[in-house]
Amino acid sequence: MIGAQVAIADDHPLFRAALKQAIFECLPNAGMLEAECFAELLSLIEQNPTLEIIFLDLHMPGNDGFTGLTQLVNHYPDLIVIMVSSDCNGENMQKAINFGATAFIPKSADLATIALAIDSVLDGNVWLPENNQEGVDQQTALNNKKLAKQLASLTPQQYKVLAQIADGQLNKQIAYDLAIQETTVKKHVSAILEKLEVNNRTLAGLAYQQLMHTAAENEAVTH
Structure with a gap:
């Protein structure tokens, strides 16, 4: 994805800056867009039809839980959506994947881990931290996956x-x-x-x- 268009949707400027640095390590020629709220992200998507990858904060303004993720997956199925959050328990990570995200990156991750996640996604894989399964109930995961398909x-x-x-x-x-x-x-x-x-x-x-x-x-x- 040389020259890919990437959007970072997060209301914390410091995290956006750190994420941009990690992205440039993997995609040095990427075009970078930023949004501080979900409504601004939707405007960016409409104005930039070549947009390919979105980094979506789980709790940014206008994004109530996983509703934003589901809306993006439902309305823009060609976009790659990577969820980022400081709320990185196993259940939330699994929900993100079930609802259509290609990765879940904790905000506590260092630049090397973020770069690893991006590389994995660009290779066509789904990426989660190694300890993501802690506390995840298998039946809950199956129910979430079914609900995700129904909503889609x-x-x-x-x-x-x-x-x-x-x-x-x-x-x-x-x-x-x-x-x-x-x-x-x-x-x-x-x-x-x-x-x-x-x-x-x-x-x-x-x-x-x-x-x-x-x-x-x-x-x-x-x-």
Whole structure:
């Protein structure tokens, strides 16, 4: 990937600077873009169709848990998304891979480790730290993988409707926000329920919210 276009989406300038240094070691001719929030990242993607690799902070503004990752994988399947985070427990790492990331790089990693992860991804591999399996429940991993496939089957518009459902919005409110007919919303809801294999919108909203169960939940368990 000589001359690859790379975007770093992270709200911490010091980490962006360290990551840029590691990237230049692997891709000395890479074009580098930066975003401080998820909305800015989406603008960069739209404005730069040659973008190939994204380094996505798990907790950057506008990215609620794994919702940003799932949105990128669903809407831009050709992009390589590498998750970065200081919240690097085994469950989060496995979730990131299940939801479509090609690697999970802890923010505590040194430059050599970051370079190793980038090289591995460029070789077509999935990369995780060696100790990533600690604390990962196999059944949970399988459930996450199934949910990831189900969410990836949603159209972009269905994904937007699901996010509104998870936020407690009624069909009339969703229709107004998305500028579509309420009957269209109802059709989307029916399709969402079928694809997620659930019986009602409450369960659909809960499925979406599973993407956001990250650091806060884990911190509550450890304290």
